[in-house]
Amino acid sequence: GENVEQHPSTLSVQEGDSAVIKCTYSDSASNYFPWYKQELGKRPQLIIDIRSNVGEKKDQRIAVTLNKTAKHFSLHITETQPEDSAVYFCAGQGAQKLVFGQGTRLTINP
């Protein structure tokens, strides 16, 4: 089955700087890669996703890149703000199953 590895487990950046979170996956059949943001005590919220026929996708300050050959994808957040502080999960989906990475706790320092 699918296995998703996520790094780093914690990330601390200065407000205004960029943050990058990386994930690798094992199942070449996986075709959809969402990223979720989860604030303390809240539900996971989809912030961006990418399909396997696309290499890069951007939505304002957030971008995701996918390298199918290397089986890795990354989340890039630019001009970080305090409200970006949260736990971020990457995931890979094949068939009906979403397999999550272990999460990255992102802290934005003012």
Add this chain to the structure above:
Amino acid sequence: DTEVTQTPKHLVMGMTNKKSLKCEQHMGHRAMYWYKQKAKKPPELMFVYSYEKLSINESVPSRFSPECPNSSLLNLHLHALQPEDSALYLCASSRDDPRLAYNEQFFGPGTRLTVL
């Protein structure tokens, strides 16, 4: 209505109790999911219902019993739970349209379960 709702928000139960968690969506989604999330861990898939039929059971102990009465409702019946079952239980739904290469999952707010 573009949300997944879950009740109750919090539940405390003893090991001999029987309780149920409820999930509801009115987005016309045909797949519904139960996840378990422990603190500082990712959501862990438990069950998937597709078109009201159980399609995936991730080897979950029988003290957890899912039920999908109709395409909008998903229940999780709990019986004889253990303290280690304490966690946030998340419900999710997706379109499950076979014409799509992917199906975005929408999560409910979760039920925080404590087993004493």
